[in-house]
Amino acid sequence: MNNPMNRHDRKPLWLIAVVVFSLAFPLQAGSPVGDSRDLKLVEKWEKVANGVFRTVVGNHDGEMHYSDLAAASPKIETLNRLPDVPISKALKSASFRLLADGKVLVRIPTEPGEKIYGYGLQFDNTMKSGQIVELKVDHFKKGGGATHAPVPFYISSKGYGVLFNTAKYIKIHNQVGSRKDSKHNPEEVDRNPPADEKQAGPWLALPPGDAVEAFIHGKGLEMVGFTGTSFQDIVARYNLFSGGGAMPPLWGLGFWHRTPAKYSAEQTAAEIAEFDQHRIPLDVIGLEPGWQSKSYPCTYEWQKKRFPDPGKFAKQLLDDGIRLNLWVNPYISKHSRIYEKMKPLSGSHLVWLGIVPDYTLPEARQLLVDQHKEDHFDIGISGYKIDECDGYDFWLWPDYATFPSGTSAEVMRQTYGMQLQSLMHKELFVKNNQRTYSQVRASNGAASSYPFVIYSDSYGHNQYVTGLSSASLSGILWCPEIRSARNEREWINRMHTVCFSPLAQLNAWASKTKPWSYKNATDAVRNTIELRMQLLPYLYTAFANYNQQGIPPVRSMLLETGEGKDQSKEQERKLDGETDPYADGFHQKITEDNSLYMFGPDILVAPFLNNSTKRQVQLPAGNWYDFYTGKLLGNGNKITITAKQFNDLPPLLVKEGALIPMLTKSVMRTKDIQGAAIEIRHYGKKDGTCQLYEDDGQSYDFEKGAYTLRTFALESGQLKQKIVKKGAKPLYGDVSLRQMTK
């Protein structure tokens, strides 16, 4: 309880009652389940850490678990500093059946009104009650479960989460379906009654189900259950179980730009110069496929006609503070020098006629890593954009492809993005003590500790924004990159969204749109990017919190803990004493609105979608202030905001009492942050606190304690600094207070 970054400390809650209930829970292990006679109760939930429980039904030996692929081991110590919330009633009531046709079914009962959220990067919504999801890596479908990151993890409004810890395809009925022997079925209703007959209620096309039921083809299934005091707490525990959140290098949080597929070194340098001319901050240049001698499939070798001296080119850019990121796809060309050795280590099928390496094999990993180190890392390449590891069915290998390790085609598909993240992160970057911040098209369960951000082909603006919310529920990072816009206004609006996301990238080379393409929008675009640069101290600290505490830096309103609201109701509950912690212990008022999201702990982003300049915002409880003026905007009410009111800057609302540490002035490169002055903006009337994290910005020395953490508290108008840990050289210069609310 002595880590000041632990936001959970603020809410111990109803722990005593919980213990009582836990002991009194009446179900016996292995017995048939009351409301589903065909099923057996899950025998045993092993406690992994506080609020984390694991079980296996059937025989899941030898199967791949997402947690095996995590970048780091579970942060058990951190978990055990969190409240010891007992297993939930639902998990204790979970049951299963091994079916004769080779399926494993698990059932986790739900209560009336219970809501289910999650399942990874979803573009349609975050709430999945009444839906069936088929979780499969596939970039094509929007909804139904198939997506870039179909994470088999859900959270329930009753205060628990479940990870189906298998890398197989899984299909999940979320409160869809009625068992014949259930005691919770609604009354049967005639759909066509005679006029004089009364019915028990309206006829429903989809009678509400009373469970989450999931199945895979296999002999067994591992599940990991999570409990917590809020959605944020449950998700944080899931992330901590997954090794914690990713920690990007500081430069990764600057502005990114990708150049056209066939650009040369000269053209790239000229484009960087244009950024400077237009005074647009820039930290990363992404090279698209044509940097390679062959692409689709790939060689990973430099196309010397375009990049005659890649080492010199990379160094010139690095000297200027610009990092290079390289586009790759996983399929290897005959013309690559690693092709011959990789061929026997690859699967039965080709993708775009390139071989598909089996990266569950250490030899295959080593081949790729050695080549990448020599050709890329050693000249200063900062990371990759791993494309095409999601695919349609007809682009990837089929579900019956075979791989030399014996790994099945479907497990390979579900995990390929993670395997690529794993080998690049662990064997190229961590091993050489350099952080990367990279991009990937596919990810999955227990992936939160990989510093890879998912991106994709163009989606609608509202889908991009929904993705920011849904990603945060499943330990993944999402980049709503800009490809194009239909008009100037949309260009500004999309720039707002991407600059207030985990990775601020312009990827508009195909549409040839540049930050200054819309002349009248150039200032708004520049101001937006500069604002992101100014907020880097705030954002970098939020990432440190993600890394150490598992709290997503950009997140769904579902993960709001309600710090801003009046806590008296919760106090009353606590003082009353709880008799059923399962039914009533989860004190969260859920704000389910995917058109809003939180950027760090205190800033609410209410984006104008598409080309709109006006919108309504249903404010959560508590006072909310205009980021720019410090004026009170409302409290729990519905307000209308306009682009004009924010001078075309991002529509940001700040919590009561918030302290927001930011640079007093923007910088053109993150390297210029060194020694820059910080102002801590204070909003509202109440006192507040904030943290400020510093380290070297690029190595993994912070894991050995080489970081500095300060807390700032406002007490009676005075800013009090406390140094929690001093392990690194100072990153920033002077710190001053700025009172925003007059």
Next chain:
Amino acid sequence: MNNPMNRHDRKPLWLIAVVVFSLAFPLQAGSPVGDSRDLKLVEKWEKVANGVFRTVVGNHDGEMHYSDLAAASPKIETLNRLPDVPISKALKSASFRLLADGKVLVRIPTEPGEKIYGYGLQFDNTMKSGQIVELKVDHFKKGGGATHAPVPFYISSKGYGVLFNTAKYIKIHNQVGSRKDSKHNPEEVDRNPPADEKQAGPWLALPPGDAVEAFIHGKGLEMVGFTGTSFQDIVARYNLFSGGGAMPPLWGLGFWHRTPAKYSAEQTAAEIAEFDQHRIPLDVIGLEPGWQSKSYPCTYEWQKKRFPDPGKFAKQLLDDGIRLNLWVNPYISKHSRIYEKMKPLSGSHLVWLGIVPDYTLPEARQLLVDQHKEDHFDIGISGYKIDECDGYDFWLWPDYATFPSGTSAEVMRQTYGMQLQSLMHKELFVKNNQRTYSQVRASNGAASSYPFVIYSDSYGHNQYVTGLSSASLSGILWCPEIRSARNEREWINRMHTVCFSPLAQLNAWASKTKPWSYKNATDAVRNTIELRMQLLPYLYTAFANYNQQGIPPVRSMLLETGEGKDQSKEQERKLDGETDPYADGFHQKITEDNSLYMFGPDILVAPFLNNSTKRQVQLPAGNWYDFYTGKLLGNGNKITITAKQFNDLPPLLVKEGALIPMLTKSVMRTKDIQGAAIEIRHYGKKDGTCQLYEDDGQSYDFEKGAYTLRTFALESGQLKQKIVKKGAKPLYGDVSLRQMTK
């Protein structure tokens, strides 16, 4: 060879060369396959009958085969009267693999340019090359394989067909995917070459595959291969293997109308009177859910408030020549008298809170049949509309539901429609020597001998028409019923389509549209229905041909055998002698145009879609004539036709030399056909032949020979009649010739 209904007799073709090749075929059983080292050659194809071959890979014992569910045994004798076409090269080269993760894969190689067609009722297209289909009963999806009748049967442009004879879900890559060790892969191409580098060809997002590869979850798989001399011949053999085509009662081919869900006996009688007033022919009235005491789920018992004396009501209608068809769905209400006994014979999950009987159990079948016989059949009910046996995932039982027989949920889903057809057809109607013509929402493989027509929720007019083509490739019947129209013209056009389909039904009660609703269209509608009635002798004979020879009565242009075209080219081929019957023996010029279809052997329907009144028609080879005027319209060229040209009657084109037997005058009920005069219309200049089939129109006595078959041949302007078989009383009166082409 002595059955005159056998159209195949006209084309013996290249048989001698085939035998030579068959003996010389070099592959050895069980050996690894040349172009796919991971696979084993399929060991043995057992010859079932001429052109029908069966094999099993792995162990498929105890699994359900669609052929086990067929209404009748394979017509081996009929098959053996067809040319003895040997197994195809593709089938002999088929290979397989049992995968470690419990899948069975089969691979059937294809050649460059080979095209794949089929997979049941598909609304997007008939050609499936370059597509992946997941065959699953589901009424929601359009394309991708999920459909009301996802029949795992395809035909290849290289002259063979394959039935994957399993009732499991199956996923099939149709020339999608490239194996690493294939010798047929295209050359790798760089997608982003420097300007001065030449490429082998254009970069392709989807390199052409060289096989059909299919898999299921299981330990083995049965396949049935078909060869033939044309697409029509292959499909006919598939239908004969499935027991032959369905033989509807004559009344089933009359006009059908469905009344609103909550109509009473009185209201129904009044609606029939309205048909008579408007002089609209009518044979069948369909009662919708409200005829039952409870529906969704169902009791199957009469709602006495609406139908106080069902027996009397049914008899009154029958006396007038009107049959009743009853809507049902398979899910049984607590209020049904068979509920208690059925409950233990039902599955683990409910649908709309009704139990789901396991009709693989004889006791369950008997319970339903006994109730249906007593309450329905014995009072003269003619058949059923079996709704909701297709469903979305979230309407039906889940894939992990269990059933008391041990039948898996997925097999139950794939076959439920067939099981319901089976028990009603065999145990209610055949057993009592009454034919039914009924409707069903789901069917599947080897179902051609069931007299059930698939229908569905509203589709676009072009999808309805495409369904007519695709259904005919897989032994199923499809009804493009009319629900509504956006305007008068669309109403007429849709009426044309449904009257030239296997079942002419108006199902527009929800939209309250009646044949006379569009006042200015009433004559066109009446004339169209009357034309169908006049063509009953022609259509009924086509169904007899379906029943006995397997040739679909309404069919895709792919099934055109090209009788109309100049045969000299084919003669030349034959005289030349063939050296590779596989490569060149399949003499069909494929007309792939799903906007056209054949109605019986000689009438081409070129429907005006939606509200159009004009369209282009690419005519197949041979002369084609205007049905109404006998004028020549074209030969192999593209023509434009207009609704005006056909006086708003259906756009029908007739083959050169065709003889079309039809009533001289329409009738209001099919019962009035008895003794009606026949005119045989002759089109074009060449002599031709036709057949005319007669039986009692309602019993199964025809199976014991109680039918009469005449052929008519035009020789030098004179109609010559030949009685091929005389086994039944005459149905029609005098026969006369009408020369249509002057």
